[in-house]
Amino acid sequence: MRTTVPVIVAFLSGIILVVSFFFQETSFIGGLSQELKVWLTIVGGFTLLLGVVSITRVNFSGVVRRRPGWGYKILTLISIFAMAIPSILPTSWSPLFGRNAGSIYDWLFVNLDSPMMATMFATLAFYIASAAYRAFRARSAESTILLITATVVMLWRVPMGEALLNMLPGDIPSFLNTYVMGGANMAVQRGIIIGAALGAASMSLRIILGIERTYMGKG
Amino acid sequence: MTGIEIFQTWLIAFFTLALFSFLYKDNPVYKIAEHIFAGLSAGYYVGLIWDTVIIQQLWTPMTVDGRWWLIVPGVMGFLMFTRFWKKITWVSRIPLAFVMGVTAGIFLISQLHGLVLPQMRDTMLPLWNTQGYGQLFLTIIIVVGVISTLIYFYFSKEHTGALGVTAKVGIWFIMISFGAHFGYTVMGRVSLLIGRVQFLIEDWIGSFT
Known part of the structure; x- marks a missing residue:
């Protein structure tokens, strides 16, 4: 019961989507697959909410039990509620509610969440520079290729670097665009995409057939 | 201001x-x-x-x-929250299995029909065409790059002999691609950093005056 029902659900929902590929969208099975995709969005939305509820529970429990850093956890809880509660209240009550421009949700996103996200990613610039120092040391043929390509691409992507490359004999920017980005780079991306897609397809088949059950967890 | x-x-x-x-x-x-x-x-x-x-x-x-039948995914969504009660945690497997099943069904077709076949078709290009030696050279780079990359990630047989040589060529191609991607990533992150520094200097320090 605890395992069989979920396996049957996964099989039926998966097989309908696969079979529907061979039917027109206007057919019964085509329509059913479209409906299942809408259902997926709804259930998927609830899984995201489950994640937020889980974060709230963990932080709340940490505050109640006075775990190390409980003061910071209060800030997390306040931030969650400050962003979430006004966003789910109807705009008819107040223009500050909902998600429109001028709402509390929008103000917090524009003035706090968005700049903090950009800063977090900008901080990575320093760590990526440190990683580059280690990765770009020309200790072998492979790392030398990595060093040359990365350096040339970085130069090529800034106006001053492009001007420098243009001063050299031959059309280096055009060569980079055609043979490095559109040739070698694209070939590798294609190889990786083909390999990963075959892996994803085989994993999908295992899930539909009930061979892969690790997503259910233990018990 | x-x-x-x-x-x-x-x-x-x-x-x-x-x-x-x-x-x-x-x-x-x-x-x-x-x-x-x-x-x-x-x-x-x-x-x-x-x-x-x-x-x-x-x-x-x-x-x-x-559309009253949407109550079904709604209820399934709520069943997800049974994870918080140990005795009925298993019930959350049903909506999870639904998500996994539908996603697997979409993936199985989209990956094969939308990615593998088009990528393979675009790789199998005629060597001799009317676009000159430049295009011929590009086609060779793409074919050799794709095959050698796939062989590098093929671990069912030891990389020795011809397979080892091809895998080695694959590593060189992969290094070119990773180098290009690393370069792009560095540039992206530095652009964000420039944006933040610009904000601090122009907007924040600018507001002092």
């Missing part, structure tokens, strides 16, 4: 500097900013899912359009 604009600028500047302070070392000011950021990001998804999924895809179609 109005009072509220100055307040907003100072607020953003405070949190920007608070997050950058981690570059020196972990500290309480960074932790405050980090926890607020985590909370806001979680709260952001509540607003997003509530509006775009719960209201637009579930509540309005059910109550306005009469």
Whole structure:
């Protein structure tokens, strides 16, 4: 019961989507697959909410039990509620509610969440520079290729670097665009995409057939 | 600048500097900013899912359009929350299995039909064409690059002999691609850093005068 029902659900929902590929969208099975995709969005939305509820529970429990850093956890809880509660209240009550421009949700996103996200990613610039120092040391043929390509691409992507490359004999920017980005780079991306897609397809088949059950967890 | 604009600028500047302070070392000011950021990001998804999924895809179609059968995914969604009660945790497997099954069904077709076949078709190009030696050279690079990359990631046989040589060529191609991607990533992150520094210098320090 605890395992069989979920396996049957996964099989039926998966097989309908696969079979529907061979039917027109206007057919019964085509329509059913479209409906299942809408259902997926709804259930998927609830899984995201489950994640937020889980974060709230963990932080709340940490505050109640006075775990190390409980003061910071209060800030997390306040931030969650400050962003979430006004966003789910109807705009008819107040223009500050909902998600429109001028709402509390929008103000917090524009003035706090968005700049903090950009800063977090900008901080990575320093760590990526440190990683580059280690990765770009020309200790072998492979790392030398990595060093040359990365350096040339970085130069090529800034106006001053492009001007420098243009001063050299031959059309280096055009060569980079055609043979490095559109040739070698694209070939590798294609190889990786083909390999990963075959892996994803085989994993999908295992899930539909009930061979892969690790997503259910233990018990 | 109005009072509220100055307040907003100072607020953003405070949190920007608070997050950058981690570059020196972990500290309480960074932790405050980090926890607020985590909370806001979680709260952001509540607003997003509530509006775009719960209201637009579930509540309005059910109550306005009469699509009453959407109660089924709605109930399945609520069943997800049974994970919080140990005795009935297993019930959450049903909606999870539904998500996995539908996603697998979509993936099985989309990966093979939408990715593998088109990518293979675009790789199998005629060597001799009317576009000259440049195009011929490009086609050879692509064919050799794709095959050698695939062989490098083929681990069912030891990389010796011809397979080893091809895998070695694959590594060189992969290094070119990784180098290009690394270069792009560095440039992307540095662009963000420039944006933040520009904000601090032009908007925040500019507001002093």
